[in-house]
Amino acid sequence: MAATVRAAEAGENFPVALRILPARLRSELHATYRYARYVDDLGDELTGDRVAALEAVAAEVRRLYAREPVTDPVVAGMGPLVRRAGVPADCLLRLVEANLRDQDHPRYQSFAELLDYCRLSANPVGEVVLTIFGAATPDRVELSDRICTALQLLEHWQDIGEDYAEGRVYLPKEDLDRFGVTEEDLGAARAGDALRRLVAFETTRAVAWLGAGAPLVSTLHGWARLAVSGYVAGGWAAAGRVRRADHDVLGGQVKPTRSDIAAAWAEGLLRRAG
Incomplete structure (x- = not known):
């Protein structure tokens, strides 16, 4: 499973856990990603009863917070982070x-x-990340929600063909009708x-959400600022x-390369410095 998670991380639009970060922060960011990826895979790829599997994960999360024995290794892997940082159960x-x-609900009106x-x-992932860095104030979570929404929207637009093949359409019907698609x-x-x-x-709209959340970076310091700026750069x-x-x-590769992310990151640093 670890190799599968690493491969998934490499395919993301943003750096999940920078190698320069301290080991504990990297470990907690990886645990968070592993949990989110695991839940997504159950919902997208499981050949059995997906609803039952997802409900079982929710039950395990509740046991984790009730300090009862947890048998799911991915949920159990969130235990140290939950105990150290107080991650809200609602996020998971x-x-x-x-x-x-x-x-x-494969369609959106x-x-x-x-x-x-x-x-x-x-949005819950962003709140967990801020919690890891001890920076989850209400104002910051609100800005983080905008960034996370933008990143999710951009991923949906990149994966339109793949999602359609799986029977899902995230493009709102009102927009499909408006543009004659x-x-x-x-x-x-x-x-x-x-x-x-x-x-x-839709891309312009997602970029507007990203821009509305980007001021979060200037409120952060140290490792938190470095990590979150990487997520924003991935969106750009x-x-x-x-x-x-x-x-x-539909016709080719629209995922950003590491060079694309690095260039966007450098541009963002120069913009803030100016």
């Missing part, structure tokens, strides 16, 4: 709830409805003009890659 349970929603999904599927268009080998215009619109890099592909997210 919302990630499960997001994947339960995926099982019976409005952008507002999609944002509510991001509140479950992405049909669901069948999402399964094409290349994105047509209408879909590219829609992706451009992801948006840049989609734009350089002329918003054709």
